[in-house]
Amino acid sequence: xxxxxxxxxxxxxxxxxxxxxxxxxxxxxxxxxxxxxxxxxxxxxxxxxxxxxxxxxxxxxxxxxxxxxxxxxxxxxxxxxxxxxxxxxxxxxxxxxxxxxxxxxxxxxxxxxxxxxxxxxxxxxxxxxxxxxxxxxxxxxxxxxxxxxxxxxxxxxxxxxxxxxxxxxxxxxxxxxxxxxxxxxxxxxxxxxxxxxxxxxxxxxxxxxxxxxxxxxxxxxxxxxxxxxxxxxxxxxxxxxxxxxxxxxxxxxxxxxxxxxxxxxxxxxxxxxxxxxxxxxxxxxxxxxxxxxxxxxxxxxxxxxxxxxxxxxxxxxxxxxxxxxxxxxxxxxxxxxxxxxxxxxxxxxxxxxxxxxxxxxxxxxxxxxxxxxxxxxxxxxxxxxxxxxxxxxxxxxxxxxxxxxxxxxxxxxxxxxxxxxxxxxxxxxxxxxxxxxxxxxxxxxxxx
Amino acid sequence: xxxxxxxxxxxxxxxxxxxxxxxxxxxxxxxxxxxxxxxxxxxxxxxxxxxxxxxxxxxxxxxxxxxxxxxxxxxxxxxxxxxxxxxxxxxxxxxxxxxxxxxxxxxxxxxxxxxxxxxxxxxxxxxxxxxxxxxxxxxxxxxxxxxxxxxxxxxxxxxxxxxxxxxxxxxxxxxxxxxxxxxxxxxxxxxxxxxxxxxxxxxxxxxxxxxxxxxxxxxxxxxxxxxxxxxxxxxxxxxxxxxxxxxxxxxxxxxxxxxxxxxxxxxxxxxxxxxxxxxxxxxxxxxxxxxxxxxxxxxxxxxxx
Numbered sequence: 001x002x003x004x005x006x007x008x009x010x011x012x013x014x015x016x017x018x019x020x021x022x023x024x025x026x027x028x029x030x031x032x033x034x035x036x037x038x039x040x041x042x043x044x045x046x047x048x049x050x051x052x053x054x055x056x057x058x059x060x061x062x063x064x065x066x067x068x069x070x071x072x073x074x075x076x077x078x079x080x081x082x083x084x085x086x087x088x089x090x091x092x093x094x095x096x097x098x099x100x101x102x103x104x105x106x107x108x109x110x111x112x113x114x115x116x117x118x119x120x121x122x123x124x125x126x127x128x129x130x131x132x133x134x135x136x137x138x139x140x141x142x143x144x145x146x147x148x149x150x151x152x153x154x155x156x157x158x159x160x161x162x163x164x165x166x167x168x169x170x171x172x173x174x175x176x177x178x179x180x181x182x183x184x185x186x187x188x189x190x191x192x193x194x195x196x197x198x199x200x201x202x203x204x205x206x207x208x209x210x211x212x213x214x215x216x217x218x219x220x221x222x223x224x225x226x227x228x229x230x231x232x233x234x235x236x237x238x239x240x241x242x243x244x245x246x247x248x249x250x251x252x253x254x255x256x257x258x259x260x261x262x263x264x265x266x267x268x269x270x271x272x273x274x275x276x277x278x279x280x281x282x283x284x285x286x287x288x289x290x291x292x293x294x295x296x297x298x299x300x301x302x303x304x305x306x307x308x309x310x311x312x313x314x315x316x317x318x319x320x321x322x323x324x325x326x327x328x329x330x331x332x333x334x335x336x337x338x339x340x341x342x343x344x345x346x347x348x349x350x351x352x353x354x355x356x357x358x359x360x361x362x363x364x365x366x367x368x369x370x371x372x373x374x375x376x377x378x379x380x381x382x383x384x385x386x387x388x389x390x391x392x393x394x395x396x397x398x399x400x401x402x403x404x405x406x407x408x409x410x411x412x413x414x415x416x417x418x419x420x421x422x423x424x425x426x427x428x429x430x431x432x433x434x435x436x437x438x439x440x441x442x443x444x445x446x447x448x
Numbered sequence: 449x450x451x452x453x454x455x456x457x458x459x460x461x462x463x464x465x466x467x468x469x470x471x472x473x474x475x476x477x478x479x480x481x482x483x484x485x486x487x488x489x490x491x492x493x494x495x496x497x498x499x500x501x502x503x504x505x506x507x508x509x510x511x512x513x514x515x516x517x518x519x520x521x522x523x524x525x526x527x528x529x530x531x532x533x534x535x536x537x538x539x540x541x542x543x544x545x546x547x548x549x550x551x552x553x554x555x556x557x558x559x560x561x562x563x564x565x566x567x568x569x570x571x572x573x574x575x576x577x578x579x580x581x582x583x584x585x586x587x588x589x590x591x592x593x594x595x596x597x598x599x600x601x602x603x604x605x606x607x608x609x610x611x612x613x614x615x616x617x618x619x620x621x622x623x624x625x626x627x628x629x630x631x632x633x634x635x636x637x638x639x640x641x642x643x644x645x646x647x648x649x650x651x652x653x654x655x656x657x658x659x660x661x662x663x664x665x666x667x668x669x670x671x672x673x674x675x676x677x678x679x680x681x682x683x684x685x686x687x688x689x690x691x692x693x694x695x696x697x698x699x700x701x702x703x704x705x706x707x708x709x710x711x712x713x714x715x716x717x718x719x720x721x722x723x724x725x726x727x728x729x730x731x732x733x734x735x736x737x738x739x740x741x742x743x744x745x746x747x748x749x750x751x752x753x
Contacts, residue, residue, distance in 0.1 A: 279530070280530050280531060280532055280533070280535075281528035281529060281530035281531070281532035282532045282533070282534065284493070284496070284498060284526065284528045284532060285526060285528055285532040285593065285594070286546075286549060287496075287498050288496040288497070288498060288524060288525075288526035289518075289546065289549040289550055289597075290518035290519055290521050290522055290549070290550065290551070291518065291549055292518055
């Protein structure tokens with residue numbers, strides 16, 4: 001028993017000394033649990049997505065339409081945009097014609113138009129219009145669901161008014177008043193209440209539909225919930241502004257996200273090879289030749305870019321073969337984005353090598369950061385599913401901008417000029433990371 | 449050929465080299481002998497221009513060496529302490545890479561790779577991964593990689609660490625041949641026997657200072673005795689010790705007395721003394737003093753401490 005205890009103690013002593021194993025065993029899973037938990041609403045009072053930009057153009061003068069806008073503004077999942085800032089900084093209400101170019105510019109991905117004929121005498125229910133850039137299909141489905149929920153929950157009187165308008169077309173005003181009076185009398189007789197008040201409610205479209213909309217589905221019921229009934233009363237015209245011709249939107253998103261995650265892993269591991277070359281004396285030998293430190297670092301940087309380019313293109317080709325991701329339609333631009341992403345990922349790997357003191361430390365820090373960046377940056381699920389503070393953090397990750405770049409090329413078919421802001425950010429990340437890395441390399445003793 | 453002029457190198461508060469001056473003549477096989485941490489590798493790295501000294505300068509054939517001057521390194525070859533090779537690659541690929549770093553190309557490079565692999569007897573393993581080689585084979589290839597560009601000055605930083613005796617001997621023979629052919633070699637080691645066998649001149653270094661410099665004979669004359677007499681420390685010889693202390697220096701280590709007569713003392717006096725005490729001559733062995741004795745004399749400790 002004493003021997004077993006001694007050996008047991010040895011294992012724990014080794015574990016305690018092995019920071020890499022500790023990080024991988026405890027820190028990494030904790031980070032994943034935290035991020036995934038946030039996405040699924042754990043530990044948050046307000047679960048679900050938040051702050052998704054939604055442009056709203058209200059062309060109707062119906063007071064209930066304004067009530068719908070107010071309800072959307074109150075919905076924490078949305079950040080409602082109703083105004084347009086002119087180049088001269090003056091502000092005016094958004095119009096429908098503003099929406100398409102703004103969606104293409106990625107100012108927002110979803111827009112709701114409440115048309116003048118939101119209520120029509122010729123059609124039962126509401127008429128709304130949604131313009132979208134559904135590059136992220138999960139987010140898109142969620143936004144549609146949230147819009148329907150908001151409409152049903154907050155503006156059932158619009159639906160009631162629609163019924164009244166339709167009835168008025170068929171019956172005419174006098175007969176509709178008579179009809180409403182009969183209904184009110186029958187309701188009062190059956191359930192009690194003031195027939196005059198009930199009639200006034202009916203005429204205003206207040207049928208108590210909010211209770212129907214809010215009624216939960218019975219367990220095991222296949223359909224027929226209140227929501228299902230109401231959904232038939234809302235006619236939504238949808239217009240996909242961006243990515244109409246993309247055959248496989250899901251694959252386009254997934255391949256890009258996972259490709260950049262694995263590229264980060266590969267390049268981080270490759271940069272850890274710095275340490276083995278240092279420890280083996282290869283650096284000494286190379287630097288004793290007519291080779292400068294700068295040449296050594298640049299060769300490593302260019303290797304990273306070329307390796308990254310090959311890996312990303314191989315994964316996109318796999319996506320093309322397996323799921324029909326359109327790689328060849330925008331090959332030139334895809335190549336440029338891949339090169340910029342590879343440069344950013346390489347600089348990240350070199351920065352890790354410069355900041356750490358051993359290959360084990362570099363590997364464990366890389367795992368922690370790559371997984372965190374992938375989770376926060378949108379490789380696994382839409383960024384909008386995370387709390388707003390995490391959405392801000394996402395913008396500091398390579399993964400976020402890589403996915404943005406891939407989406408811009410493969411989903412939106414952006415031109416080189418349209419991609420410049422994203423490429424600029426990726427190259428800025430590269431420049432900052434490389435500057436710090438080179439500064440650290442020159443100060444550290446990795447070359448000694 | 450190589451001149452080190454008052455070189456000082458510090459790492460924070462640690463002075464790794466303290467005002468070291470040295471001249472190496474062409475064709476010399478110079479040994480740098482000292483324990484681990486003495487400053488040997490730092491000195492090697494300064495000569496190889498891997499680091500810059502904090503004070504002093506280094507010139508090779510009258511031209512100053514510096515970390516910024518890559519061209520100056522063309523005449524240098526470095527055999528690092530570790531196996532500085534790409535273990536996943538084969539010898540041909542390794543030598544090809546290092547040769548290209550020195551500007552070798554095409555047929556010239558291929559010819560030199562053949563020549564180098566022949567010289568270190570690895571031609572038959574030229575396409576095997578280096579990681580499959582024995583330690584001795586890797587060491588030989590490590591040496592070959594430093595010679596591909598035919599340097600004028602070869603820096604060997606403890607090149608035989610962890611090598612079996614057979615491979616060590618092969619390396620020695622190769623280095624001796626290269627030196628006979630005119631190559632200047634600086635060889636750092638903490639093995640006395642390596643320095644004794646190989647080097648025409650030796651510098652003893654400790655705590656960043658060159659303590660002694662010269663040929664083996666010149667160094668040994670710095671000792672205050674010319675030979676050392678050893679005998680077992682036992683009851684029979686116990687009475688001898690106090691009497692010998694008057695005639696010279698007596699130290700005892702691991703049950704062995706080491707007696708070093710004062711300079712000018714006559715051995716006949718020693719043997720008269722032992723004879724008078726009934727101790728036969730066979731109990732005593734006399735030998736020429738070694739570098740180890742010199743190191744002990746200079747530093748007050750053995751080289752392995």
